[in-house]
Amino acid sequence: xxxxxxxxxxxxxxxxxxxxxxxxxxxxxxxxxxxxxxxxxxxxxxxxxxxxxxxxxxxxxxxxxxxxxxxxxxxxxxxxxxxxxxxxxxxxxxxxxxxxxxxxxxxxxxxxxxxxxxxxxxxxxxxxxxxxxxxxxxxxxxxxxxxxxxxxxxxxxxxxxxxxxxxxxxxxxxxxxxxxxxxxxxxxxxxxxxxxxxxxxxxxxxxxxxxxxxxxxxxxxxxxxxxxxxxxxxxxxxxxxxxxxxxxxxxxxxxxxxxxxxxxxxxxxxxxxxxxxxxxxxxxxxxxxxxxxxxxxxxxxxxx
Amino acid sequence: xxxxxxxxxxxxxxxxxxxxxxxxxxxxxxxxxxxxxxxxxxxxxxxxxxxxxxxxxxxxxxxxxxxxxxxxxxxxxxxxxxxxxxxxxxxxxxxxxxxxxxxxxxxxxxxxxxxxxxxxxxxxxxxxxxxxxxxxxxxxxxxxxxxxxxxxxxxxxxxxxxxxxxxxxxxxxxxxxxxxxxxxxxxxxxxxxxxxxxxxxxxxxxxxxxxxxxxxxxxxxxxxxxxxxxxxxxxxxxxxxxxxxxxxxxxxxxxxxxxxxxxxxxxxxxxxxxxxxxxxxxxxxxxxxxxxx
Numbered sequence: 001x002x003x004x005x006x007x008x009x010x011x012x013x014x015x016x017x018x019x020x021x022x023x024x025x026x027x028x029x030x031x032x033x034x035x036x037x038x039x040x041x042x043x044x045x046x047x048x049x050x051x052x053x054x055x056x057x058x059x060x061x062x063x064x065x066x067x068x069x070x071x072x073x074x075x076x077x078x079x080x081x082x083x084x085x086x087x088x089x090x091x092x093x094x095x096x097x098x099x100x101x102x103x104x105x106x107x108x109x110x111x112x113x114x115x116x117x118x119x120x121x122x123x124x125x126x127x128x129x130x131x132x133x134x135x136x137x138x139x140x141x142x143x144x145x146x147x148x149x150x151x152x153x154x155x156x157x158x159x160x161x162x163x164x165x166x167x168x169x170x171x172x173x174x175x176x177x178x179x180x181x182x183x184x185x186x187x188x189x190x191x192x193x194x195x196x197x198x199x200x201x202x203x204x205x206x207x208x209x210x211x212x213x214x215x216x217x218x219x220x221x222x223x224x225x226x227x228x229x230x231x232x233x234x235x236x237x238x239x240x241x242x243x244x245x246x247x248x249x250x251x252x253x254x255x256x257x258x259x260x261x262x263x264x265x266x267x268x269x270x271x272x273x274x275x276x277x278x279x280x281x282x283x284x285x286x287x288x289x290x291x292x293x294x295x296x297x298x299x300x301x302x303x304x
Numbered sequence: 305x306x307x308x309x310x311x312x313x314x315x316x317x318x319x320x321x322x323x324x325x326x327x328x329x330x331x332x333x334x335x336x337x338x339x340x341x342x343x344x345x346x347x348x349x350x351x352x353x354x355x356x357x358x359x360x361x362x363x364x365x366x367x368x369x370x371x372x373x374x375x376x377x378x379x380x381x382x383x384x385x386x387x388x389x390x391x392x393x394x395x396x397x398x399x400x401x402x403x404x405x406x407x408x409x410x411x412x413x414x415x416x417x418x419x420x421x422x423x424x425x426x427x428x429x430x431x432x433x434x435x436x437x438x439x440x441x442x443x444x445x446x447x448x449x450x451x452x453x454x455x456x457x458x459x460x461x462x463x464x465x466x467x468x469x470x471x472x473x474x475x476x477x478x479x480x481x482x483x484x485x486x487x488x489x490x491x492x493x494x495x496x497x498x499x500x501x502x503x504x505x506x507x508x509x510x511x512x513x514x515x516x517x518x519x520x521x522x523x524x525x526x527x528x529x530x531x532x533x534x535x536x537x538x539x540x541x542x543x544x545x546x547x548x549x550x551x552x553x554x555x556x557x558x559x560x561x562x563x564x565x566x567x568x569x570x571x572x573x574x575x576x577x578x579x580x581x582x583x584x585x586x587x588x589x590x591x592x593x594x595x596x597x
Contacts, residue, residue, distance in 0.1 A: 004420045008501050013428065016413035016472050019405070023469035024435050027443030027450060034445060091339060094332050101329075106336045108584045110343045115580055115587075117530035117548045120572050123555055124346050127565070135349065135365045169342070181592035222437075230439040233532040237552050253441075260445060274445045281442045288437045 032281065034274035045271075052275035066276075068247055069255035070283075072160055076251060077228040079164035080171070085220055087168070088175030093205060095176075096183040098191075107180070114173030122238040125166045126153060153238065156248040163249050167234055171227075175220045182216035183209060215295070222291040229283055232257060252280050347573060354378055354566035361562055378567030382554065385564075387542065388571055391550035398460050398546060399528045402467035406524050409468070410475030411483070411513055415505050418480040419491075429480075435473030440466065441533055451538055458541035466534050471524030478523075482516040483509060518590035529576075547572055 038048040056062045091110060095103045113121060129136040129152055137149040152162040186209055194204050232253030235243050241258050243250035258266070260273030352368060353361045360373030367373070382388055417429050440447075447466060456462040486509065494504045535549035545553070551572045558564045580587070 002420055004422075004501055006422070009416050009420050009422050011502075012412045012416035012505070015405075016409040016432070016476060017428070019409065019465060020432065020435060020469050020472045023447060023450070023465050024440045024443065024473075025431070027446035028438065028440075030446035030449075031443045087339075091336070094336055097329075097332060099329075100332060102333075106340055107588060108580075109340045110336075111584075111588065112577075112580065113343050113347065115526060116347075116573060116576060117532070117551075119530070119532050119548050119552050120569055123551075123565070123569055124350050127562075127569075128346055128349065133362065133365060133562075138366070172343075177588070177591045184592065226437060226439060230441055232441070233530075236536075237532065256444075270445045270449070277442045277445060281438070284438060284442070 028281070031274045031277050034271050035278040037271045037274075039269065039271050052272055053279070056272070056275055056279065065247065065250070065255060066279075069250045069252050072249065073229055073231075073251045075160060076164050076167070076231065077225060079161065080168055080224050080228055081221070083165070084168040084172050085175045085217070085224065088172050088220070089179050089217070091172070091176045092179035092183055093209070095180055097201075107176075111173040111177065113170045116170070118167070118170060118233045119237040121170045122163075122166060122234045125169075126238050129153060129162070154245060156245045159239065159245060159249040163234060163238060166238075167231070174223070178216055178220055178223075179213060182213040186212050214298075218291065218295060222288060225287045225291075226284055229280060229287070252276070252283070256280060350566055350569050351573065354563075354570040358563055361566070375563070376567075378561075378563030378565075379571070381558075381561065381564045382567045382571060385558075386550060386554050386568075387545075388547075388550065388568075390543070391545050391547045392575065394460060394544055395529055395546040395548070398463045398467065399525045401460075401464045402471060402528050403521055403525055405464065405468040406471040406475045407479075407513075407517055407520055410472055410520065411479045411510060412505065413472070413476045414478075414480030414483050415509055417476065418484045432473050432476045435470075436477065440470045444533070444537060448537060456538075458539050458544050460539065460544050462538045463528075463534055463544075463546070466538065467524070467528040467531075471520075471528070474523050475520045478519055479513060479516055482513055486512055518586045519593055520590075522587055522590040 035052055036047060036049060037045045038051065039045055056066050094100070095107055097103075127133055127135075131137065131149075131151045137146060140146050140149050150158065152158040190208060191204060194208055199207070229252060231251055235249055235251055235254050236257065239249050241254060241261075241263055243254045256273060256276045258268075259276045260268050260270060262268030349365065353365055355376060355378075356369045356373045357375040357377070360367070360369070360375075364373075369375075413432070417425060417432075451457050451462045454462075456465075490508055490512075491504055494508055499507075529546075530548055531546075532548050532552060535544075535546045536552075539545070540549065551568050554568050555565050558568075
């Protein structure tokens with residue numbers, strides 16, 4: 001590393017730091033601050049301490065909506081962990097098998113949905129499983145499941161699961177690519193040595209590849225967590241800001257949006273919105289903090 | 305593992321091994337083909353039906369368009385009822401401008417953080433890194449206030465600045481990692497010749513980071529192009545609408561007109577599809593090399 005004049009370093013850093021501070025870091029801090037304020041109809045801010053949080057967490061109307069969104073968000077995350085990441089792992093493992101023909105073609109094709117906007121994907125699936133069009137029903141009929149077809153997006157009991165599956169279907173490409181990259185980085189010598197020793201492909205996978213890609217699986221988990229607890233676009237475009245039916249597909253993102261901008265009779269409030277955003281921030285911070293804590297501990301254990 | 309299990313290994317001709325041997329690849333292909341169909345079928349179905357008449361869409365959604373059932377009425381309606389080309393150029397301007405700013409400013413900051421020793425270097429690196437994990441959306445309340453105060457509401461500039469702020473943290477990390485790998489001799493040779501630090505950066509370093517641009521582009525352009533949140537909140541006006549928001553609003557309005565809905569979706573998909581066909585190799589390389597790190 002070189003030392004340079006202060007102003008030279010400052011000039012190199014200034015544009016990035018300024019834009020990032022002004023449009024990302026400071027707004028976040030300011031949002032945390034705003035959560036402690038309340039705004040009157042005249043637009044006057046007044047400090048109210050923890051009142052906003054008390055309202056969200058303990059006022060019966062608010063807390064019910066908040067915990068509903070939180071619980072839904074947890075389910076949404078669990079669906080991704082249970083399906084998106086294992087499927088991504090399976091696909092990545094299959095791509096990285098030695099001598100598989102057409103691996104690149106498969107990879108390219110399967111990654112395509114991930115590239116498209118979640119808004120577009122939401123609408124596409126909405127059409128396909130729409131009872132009006134009947135394509136979904138027809139397709140299920142082909143495999144003998146026609147009787148099980150239902151308007152999944154319209155039922156309280158199935159809307160969230162259906163939306164989760166749509167999201168899983170779209171984003172499977174991300175864990176797939178991250179894990180694939182990690183598998184490519186596994187040294188060939190190790191695999192060849194294991195192969196020469198007569199280890200089966202399954203055994204190589206479970207005992208060599210998997211332990212070596214644990215860090216990537218950890219990264220995939222935290223990325224999924226952050227993305228899921230920040231999700232909004234899919235629910236908003238398919239179910240609107242009300243996340244129906246009867247809020248059954250409400251996530252923290254849509255709850256935040258409604259709180260901030262208002263809906264129906266409820267008037268939006270920037271300060272209440274800021275309080276919701278702060279709670280989301282705390283959830284994400286807890287996840288990220290936990291991740292780094294575990295990663296650090298794991299690393300020091302290895303180092304010993 | 306105990307030694308006994310190792311010695312017993314060769315004696316156990318594993319079923320799994322055989323199923324994953326050369327013949328076993330049939331199963332692998334079967335699984336991958338099946339999944340490729342699951343991944344592509346919904347998109348293909350939309351594209352196919354977007355060029356069919358309303359009757360054909362409902363009577364036989366799975367059939368390819370024939371001379372009888374072929375119709376471009378949906379596209380006609382979308383293009384005459386919306387400024388789709390304007391939306392498209394808005395998206396293009398916003399994502400490309402963000403990318404240019406992210407690469408340029410990200411490389412400058414990455415260079416400063418990886419090349420120079422100065423007080424606060426670590427703190428600054430950490431400060432930038434926070435933005436990788438904490439979503440910028442959480443600051444929306446204040447971002448909106450700021451954008452209103454700067455009189456940038458309903459401008460593409462607002463979106464460009466926000467996406468630049470969103471993309472910079474990861475770009476700084478990727479680019480400083482990349483710049484660190486540039487051989488020191490290159491810089492030292494220039495320094496011996498008395499070349500200033502700015503010329504070293506702009507004439508030696510900046511041209512060398514081209515391979516890393518693909519990676520940065522993948523991670524910054526795709527989220528910006530596909531975003532609904534910020535266009536909805538910061539630039540919902542007709543003149544500044546992006547494709548994602550434009551399609552979302554259009555479909556909300558014309559939900560019952562299947563021809564139009566299918567055409568609008570296809571119009572959003574087709575440009576991305578074409579770009580993906582052209583650049584899929586670079587894109588996937590960018591994605592995987594950025595991840596290996």
